[in-house]
Amino acid sequence: MPGAHHNEWAGDDVHTLVQARDVTMHLEKPRETPPPWQIPAYNLGFVDRDRAKERLYSLVDEVQQGGRPGMALLTGIGGIGKSALGIELALAKRGRFPGGGLYADLDDHRRRGGLDISGVLAKFLAALGVAAEDVPPGARSRSERFREVTVDRGVLVMIDGAATADEVRAFRPGVGGSLLLVTSRGEIPQLVADGAEVFRLDGLAEDDGRTLLTAFSHVTDRVVADPAATAALVRSCGGLPLALRIIAAHLTSRPEASVAEVVDRLGGAGGRIPAIDAYAGEERLRAVFDLARSTLNDTAATLYAGLGELGGLGVREFSPGLADAILGSPGAAREACEALRAACLVQVPEPGDGPAPPASLRRHAFTALAADNAGERARATGTRDREEARRRIVHWYRRTAAHADRCAYGDRLLASRLIGGPHLGLDPGPDPFAAPRDGLDWLDAEGPAFPHVIAIALQEGLHREAVVLGESLWPLVHARKRHALGATVLDRLIRLATGDPGMPPGVAARLRNYRARIHIELAGTEPGELERARAQLRAARAAVAGDAQARDHLAVLLEGSALAHKAGGEYAAAIRDLAEARAIHEEAGNPRGAALQTYQLGDLCRDAGDAERSLAELREALGRTGAWLAANEDAGRRARDGWELLRARVKLALARTLMVLGDDAAAEPFAVSATAFMRRRGQGVKEAQAQEVQAELAERAGDDGQWRVFLTRARDLYAAHRLPRAVELDRRLDHRLDRDRP
Numbered sequence: 001m002p003g004a005h006h007n008e009w010a011g012d013d014v015h016t017l018v019q020a021r022d023v024t025m026h027l028e029k030p031r032e033t034p035p036p037w038q039i040p041a042y043n044l045g046f047v048d049r050d051r052a053k054e055r056l057y058s059l060v061d062e063v064q065q066g067g068r069p070g071m072a073l074l075t076g077i078g079g080i081g082k083s084a085l086g087i088e089l090a091l092a093k094r095g096r097f098p099g100g101g102l103y104a105d106l107d108d109h110r111r112r113g114g115l116d117i118s119g120v121l122a123k124f125l126a127a128l129g130v131a132a133e134d135v136p137p138g139a140r141s142r143s144e145r146f147r148e149v150t151v152d153r154g155v156l157v158m159i160d161g162a163a164t165a166d167e168v169r170a171f172r173p174g175v176g177g178s179l180l181l182v183t184s185r186g187e188i189p190q191l192v193a194d195g196a197e198v199f200r201l202d203g204l205a206e207d208d209g210r211t212l213l214t215a216f217s218h219v220t221d222r223v224v225a226d227p228a229a230t231a232a233l234v235r236s237c238g239g240l241p242l243a244l245r246i247i248a249a250h251l252t253s254r255p256e257a258s259v260a261e262v263v264d265r266l267g268g269a270g271g272r273i274p275a276i277d278a279y280a281g282e283e284r285l286r287a288v289f290d291l292a293r294s295t296l297n298d299t300a301a302t303l304y305a306g307l308g309e310l311g312g313l314g315v316r317e318f319s320p321g322l323a324d325a326i327l328g329s330p331g332a333a334r335e336a337c338e339a340l341r342a343a344c345l346v347q348v349p350e351p352g353d354g355p356a357p358p359a360s361l362r363r364h365a366f367t368a369l370a371a372d373n374a375g376e377r378a379r380a381t382g383t384r385d386r387e388e389a390r391r392r393i394v395h396w397y398r399r400t401a402a403h404a405d406r407c408a409y410g411d412r413l414l415a416s417r418l419i420g421g422p423h424l425g426l427d428p429g430p431d432p433f434a435a436p437r438d439g440l441d442w443l444d445a446e447g448p449a450f451p452h453v454i455a456i457a458l459q460e461g462l463h464r465e466a467v468v469l470g471e472s473l474w475p476l477v478h479a480r481k482r483h484a485l486g487a488t489v490l491d492r493l494i495r496l497a498t499g500d501p502g503m504p505p506g507v508a509a510r511l512r513n514y515r516a517r518i519h520i521e522l523a524g525t526e527p528g529e530l531e532r533a534r535a536q537l538r539a540a541r542a543a544v545a546g547d548a549q550a551r552d553h554l555a556v557l558l559e560g561s562a563l564a565h566k567a568g569g570e571y572a573a574a575i576r577d578l579a580e581a582r583a584i585h586e587e588a589g590n591p592r593g594a595a596l597q598t599y600q601l602g603d604l605c606r607d608a609g610d611a612e613r614s615l616a617e618l619r620e621a622l623g624r625t626g627a628w629l630a631a632n633e634d635a636g637r638r639a640r641d642g643w644e645l646l647r648a649r650v651k652l653a654l655a656r657t658l659m660v661l662g663d664d665a666a667a668e669p670f671a672v673s674a675t676a677f678m679r680r681r682g683q684g685v686k687e688a689q690a691q692e693v694q695a696e697l698a699e700r701a702g703d704d705g706q707w708r709v710f711l712t713r714a715r716d717l718y719a720a721h722r723l724p725r726a727v728e729l730d731r732r733l734d735h736r737l738d739r740d741r742p
Contacts, residue, residue, distance in 0.1 A: 035100030036127035039090040039158050046088045047215075048208035049081070052199045056089050059197060060096055064154065064177040071172070071180045073191050076201035077344045077367050078288035079242025082183035085201065086158050089181065099153030099178065102127060104171075107161030117170050121146055124171075128153075143170045152176030159183070165190035186295060187342040202347060203239020203368035206231045212241060216248040222259050229260040236266040238368030243276050243285060250279040272372050289373040292343045299332055300339035305377040306389040307366075312375015313452045317365045317445070321432065325396035326389055337364060345370045360400075360432045360442055387460065394457045397449070398465040400442070401472035403431050407439025408475035410642010411592065415510040416468045418549075419503065436641045437682030443476035447485050454489060463500060467493060467507060474514055479683050481721050483518050490515045498543075505543045506553050512540035513560045520560075523567045525724060533564050555584035555593060562600070571608035578604060595624040596646060603653045611660045618657055621650045648677040652686065655693050659700075668697055688717035688725075704740075708733065 056072060063070035074082040090101055102124050109115045121142035125135050128149050136145055150157075151174035158181045162168045168182050168191060182188075182196070192198060204212065210230050214220045223230045237243035251257055262279075266272045273285045296304065306326035307318055323333040340346035347365045366374065378386065402416075433439050450473055457466040470493040477486030490511055497508035519533035537560050544553040558581035565574035578601045585593030602617030625647035629640065652674035658667035671693045678687035695710035711729055718726035 035098065035153075035155075037094070037101045038103040038127065039087060039101040039156070040103065041087070041091070046081075046084050047211040048204050049085050049088075049201070052085060052201070053088065053092075055197075055199070056085075057093065060089075060093050060179060063179050064096060067176055069173050069175055069178045069180065071168075071182065071191065071194065071196040072199060073188060073196045074181070074183045074199045074201060075185070075187055075344055077240070077292060077370065078185050079240055079285070080201045080203070080344075080368060081241045082185075082201060083160050084241070085199075086160070086181050086183055090156055090158060093156075097154050097156040097177075097179070099150065099155035100127075101156040101158065103158045103160070105160040106163070106167060110161075115167070117167060118142055121170065124157075125149060128155075139170060143172075146170075147172060147174040150174040150176075150178055154178055156181065161185070162188065164188065165194070169194070185292060185344055187344070189342070200344075200347065203237075204234065204241060204244070205239065206234045209234030209237070209239050209244055212244050213248050216252055218252040218255065219248050222251065226259050229258070229263050232263045233259055233266070236263055236272055237276065238272075238370075238372075240285075240368040242288070243369065246276055246280045246284065271376065273369060273376070285369065289345075289370070292345055292370075293373075293377075295343045296339055299327065300336040300343075301377075302385075302389075303327055303333065303336040304340060304345065304374050305381045305386075306393070308371070308374030308376070308378035309386075309390055309393055309456065310449055310452055311366050311371030312378055314371070315449045315452060316371045317363045319360075319446070320362055320364060321360070321400065322393065322396055323364070325392045328392070345374075358434050358438050360434070360438055361445060363445065390456050390460055391462070394453060394460065394462050394465050394469075397446070397453045398457075398468050398472075400432060401446075401450075401469050403433060404439035404442045405472035405475055406638045407431070407433040407436055407641065408443070408479065410645065411639050412642065415471050415507045416464070418506045418510075419464050419467060431638075436645070437680065440475060440479060440682045443473060444480060444482075447473065447476055447482060450485065451488050451492070454492060458492075458496065463496060463503070466496065467503075467511075470511070471514070477514075477518065479685060481521070481685055481723055483522060486518050487515070490518070505547050506549055509540040509544045509553050510556060512536045512543070513556055516540070516560045517563060520563050520567050530564065530567055533560075533567075537561055537564060551584060552588065555581045555588070555590075558584070559597065559600070562604070566604055566607065571604065574604055575601065575608065591624065591628055592643065592646070595621055595628070595643075598624060599646065599650045599653065602650075602657070606653070606657045606660060611657055614657045615654075615661065618650055618654045622647065622654065625650060644677070645681065645683075648674050648681075649686065651677075652690050652693065655690075659693070659696065664697055664700055667693075671697060684717045684721055685723070688714040688721075691717065692729075704736075708736070 052074075059070055059072055074085055076082050094101065104120045104124075106115055106120075109120070118139035121139060122135050124146060125142065126132065130145070130149060136142055153174075154177035155173050156179050157171050157173055159168060159171055160183050162182050162184045163186070165188050168180070168188065172180055182191070187198070188196075203209075210223060210227070213223045213230065213233075233247065234244065237247065247262055251259070251262070266275045268275065273289070277283045277285050293301065293304070303323055303326055307323065310318065320333065320337065323337055324330045327333045327336060337346060337348065341348050344367055347367055349363065349365075378389075381389070405414075433442065450469060454466045454469050457463070457469065470489045473482075473486060473489055476482050494508060494511050494515060497503045497511055513536070516533040516536035519529045519536065523530040523533065537557060540553075540557050540560075544550045544557075547553065558577045562574040562577035562581070565571070565577060578597050582594050582597035582601065585591075585597060598617055599621040602614045602621055604614075605611075605617060606614035625643055629643055629647070632640070632643075651670040655667040655671040655674065658664070658670070671690055675687060675690035675694060678684075678690055691710045691714035695707050695714065698704075698706035698710055711733060715726050715729040715733065718729065
């Protein structure tokens with residue numbers, strides 16, 4: 001209206017206004033505070049952890065679909081990449097957390113003068129928009145307020161470096177799609193009861209380690225140029241991302257340095273951890289392991305150092321039984337292993353979906369580079385305590401290996417009988433193996449440790465134990481063709497036996513016989529092996545020429561001599577040797593030795609072209625084994641196991657001979673029976689041979705489908721044992737495939 005008074009005010013800073021008539025105010029819309037995002041960016045290349053990432057991503061989906069708060073606990077030794085994985089998840093799924101991301105590094109708080117949970121909670125509340133006057137006093141009330149504020153906001157809370165359950169519980173968000181992501185250098189079992197899903201991290205695989213190194217642009221060319229050295233570098237660093245980054249930084253600053261040079265230095269006498277720290281210019285890895293060990297009680301520390309006797313030599317896996325032996329108490333060992341696991345120094349396999357392995361085959365493993373650190377602790381242990389631990393290690397291996405030998409091959413003539421010990425390695429103890437194949441599987445798992453345990457035994461003057469250990473490895477060498485391992489062990493023991501005047505000459509002779517048999521098995525692929533076998537056999541005969549038990553030794557050496565003659569195509573000489581060996585066994589009242597030589601005679605006669613005699617000898621061998629088993633139904637389990645294995649070998653040989661004679665119908669049941677038995681016993685090479693026999697029977701019957709099934713199985717078994725026969729069968733399968741292709 002005309003003459004009216006009119007005032008306007010714009011802005012959001014409103015003071016007292018006096019107006020007689022109309023007032024028009026233009027106030028700005030309050031600005032919304034964006035959700036906080038405190039989680040740091042990770043500017044280094046992230047690799048691997050695909051399975052863990054996939055599961056974490058699924059956990060985010062489950063939490064937000066179900067509306068419940070979730071919790072994930074990432075554990076592992078320092079430098080393994082826990083924080084990197086957490087940050088990777090945060091960056092990848094940032095859009096799924098509309099309420100933002102909160103972050104606290106509890107280790108950093110501790111380093112700066114003490115951890116104040118209450119203070120961290122106050123900062124979180126402030127970041128979420130809670131006014132300072134509305135933040136309650138005390139950690140408990142602030143924790144409750146934090147849960148109230150985060151209800152239905154979908155917040156990601158990342159807590160780095162947690163040490164206890166109470167620290168973590170203070171930061172649990174409210175319901176409504178939030179996730180609490182925790183990293184810790186140790187296990188926090190109480191959080192599992194709270195519903196946390198645990199992700200245990202170990203070192204990177206070789207390919208992923210290489211990818212991490214190539215993230216450093218100045219290193220890429222050298223990594224790509226030398227893949228073998230790069231793979232060795234990743235292994236030397238235990239796949240530990242921290243160690244690999246230290247090496248990458250060194251290579252970046254030293255353009256002239258090669259990857260191979262670094263690998264050589266890490267393999268030096270000083271040890272890998274000191275070498276990597278030298279590249280870092282400070283004790284970064286040492287500090288990681290010192291911190292982990294600081295959580296151990298005395299018993300766990302003792303076990304850690306004891307296990308380091310082998311861990312420091314590169315044996316990363318160990319049996320819980322070894323831990324029992326080192327501490328002398330299964331209960332204490334279980335608790336100590338759990339403490340090592342909680343400190344992320346040892347991994348204990350999680351139960352899988354399939355059947356659990358037998359107790360004798362369960363394995364624990366050091367985490368990345370922890371084996372080296374344990375080795376350092378072993379070397380720092382006082383002399384008397386260390387000597388006791390080393391002796392316990394040797395005694396456990398000797399006793400368990402002797403059981404494994406008998407479990408796999410039954411009663412046989414052993415060199416250990418000549419040095420005053422009973423069959424089971426001087427001190428029988430309870431039999432740890434439930435089934436015959438368990439012994440072979442245990443030898444296979446523990447085989448890499450044998451050279452080191454034998455070295456410890458010799459250093460401690462335990463010569464008899466060393467002989468028992470080495471001889472007990474024979475079933476693995478013979479049945480699964482671990483020739484290189486057997487050669488390494490036997491060469492060392494032969495030097496011991498020939499250089500120790502207190503060692504009976506028959507010990508060296510029998511060890512040389514084992515070594516000759518490895519040479520014979522390699523004669524078809526390696527030049528000079530047959531002559532080396534004969535040299536070992538000549539030296540063995542010379543060693544026992546004047547021994548009172550020379551005739552007993554002769555039966556064993558004649559078997560080796562026969563195998564050498566057979567490898568050289570000298571069938572008549574081989575047959576004479578086996579016939580003489582059988583006569584000696586019969587004269588000595590050794591029925592198993594006589595049955596074994598009869599079986600070998602039958603097998604040899606077929607190869608020599610005398611199938612009729614082969615059939616007669618093999619039928620006699622089958623009768624001998626059947627008669628013994630029938631007459632000894634109450635014999636010990638292991639004694640019967642050995643005879644049953646021999647009987648299955650006879651059946652396989654019979655199938656072959658019957659096929660030569662054209663009686664495929666009679667051969668087939670023997671082949672089927674031998675195949676099934678060898679599979680149950682874990683006799684992979686013998687099963688492969690039986691599968692080949694069945695393949696030939698199927699081919700002769702015109703059944704191409706079954707031929708392919710049997711031959712493929714044989715090929716796979718040979719390949720699993722790294723035998724060249726696999727390549728030959730692969731060619732046959734490919735040739736048939738090409739022939740049948742339209």
